[in-house]
Amino acid sequence: MNTPARLLLLEDDPAIARTVAYALEREGFVVEHVLLVREAWARLSAADAPELAVLDVGLPDGSGLDLCRELRHQRPALPIVLLTARGDETDRVLGLELGADDYIAKPFSPRELVARVRALLRRARLGAPAPAAAAPASLFECDEGAARIRYCGQWLTLTRREYGLLRLLLRSPGRIHSREALLDAVWGQGADSTDRTVDTHVKTLRAKLREVRADLDPIATHRGMGYSLELPA
Numbered sequence: 383m384n385t386p387a388r389l390l391l392l393e394d395d396p397a398i399a400r401t402v403a404y405a406l407e408r409e410g411f412v413v414e415h416v417l418l419v420r421e422a423w424a425r426l427s428a429a430d431a432p433e434l435a436v437l438d439v440g441l442p443d444g445s446g447l448d449l450c451r452e453l454r455h456q457r458p459a460l461p462i463v464l465l466t467a468r469g470d471e472t473d474r475v476l477g478l479e480l481g482a483d484d485y486i487a488k489p490f491s492p493r494e495l496v497a498r499v500r501a502l503l504r505r506a507r508l509g510a511p512a513p514a515a516a517a518p519a520s521l522f523e524c525d526e527g528a529a530r531i532r533y534c535g536q537w538l539t540l541t542r543r544e545y546g547l548l549r550l551l552l553r554s555p556g557r558i559h560s561r562e563a564l565l566d567a568v569w570g571q572g573a574d575s576t577d578r579t580v581d582t583h584v585k586t587l588r589a590k591l592r593e594v595r596a597d598l599d600p601i602a603t604h605r606g607m608g609y610s611l612e613l614p615a
Contacts, residue, residue, distance in 0.1 A: 387503050388412045390432040392422040392449070393465065394441050398488065402436065402465075405492030406499065408492040419444035425462070426453060434461040434503055436486075436495075439477070447477055454481030461502035465490075475567045479553055484560060498560075501607055505558065521600070521613060524552055536594050543568055544587045547580070550602065551611035584609055 389406060393399040394417045403413045407509040414432055416422050419441050427434060437446035448601040450462055464477040477485055484498050521550065531538050531548055546568035546607065550559065557565075561580045569579070588601055602612045 386410050386412045387434065388414065388432040389499065390422060390425055390435045391415045392417075392419070392436065392441065392446060393438045394418075395438070398438075398465070400496065401492065403481060405496055409500075411497050411499070417444070418442060419449050422449060423452070426457065431449060431457075431460075433506065434463070435465045436499070437482075439467075440464045447480060450477060450482050451480045459506060461499075461506050463495075463498060463502065478550065478559070478563055478567050481554060481557075484563060486612060505607075522552055524549055533591060534595050534598075538590055538594070540585075540587070540590065543583050544590070547583055548587060548611075551609065555611045555613050556605050558604050558610045564608065580609075 389411050391399060391402055391406075391413050393415065394547055395401060398417050403415055408414050414425060416425060422435070422437070422510050425431060439446045446464060450464065453460055453462060456482075462482045462484075464482045466477065466487055480585060483502050486495050486498065521534060525531070526549070528547050529542075529545055531540065531545065531552070538548075547564060550564065550567055584601060585601075588599065591598070591600065598614070600611055600613060602610050604610060
């Protein structure tokens, strides 16, 4: 019999915490609920730490974003889901850039939350490699000041959206980004676009990368989950 996965929930709103905990516990997860950043840090630093963290952004003693940043340095393989306000695009984009694996916007669907948690745990238990600190300079070079990216020594001719997608993927190699997360981060939460828009831009981006190196395909598709940047060892 498989041992139920233990999850940490950092949330100071009692109503939201009850909803999240109930949805996850009903699916067989064991949920540890804490109210403060320092309590979450203590549990996630322990030897018997939970396998996944669900973090609210605004807490009485700090920010879930700051905790996410610290966890990504100390526990790079820990799956992290952020709980954010639906209209706060800045928190979502910053969270992804700091290393969060996914986010759930409030108010949220409990079924969607459970599905995303299951997907992240499945990937973590399959031994997905921890994201590298940076892309090798010999393959990619991102000049954010000039908003351009060099691939295998050649500067790419990218549209603004293609540049945004590749820059986000480069910041966390090996990490799977859902289409929704990429759409919100690159197009913005209020954009009149769909998941198909992301697929189309990834297709054109891949074509431009193949023009430089036909033998490499660094953008990987994960069916039902999204895209990641996979770099050769």
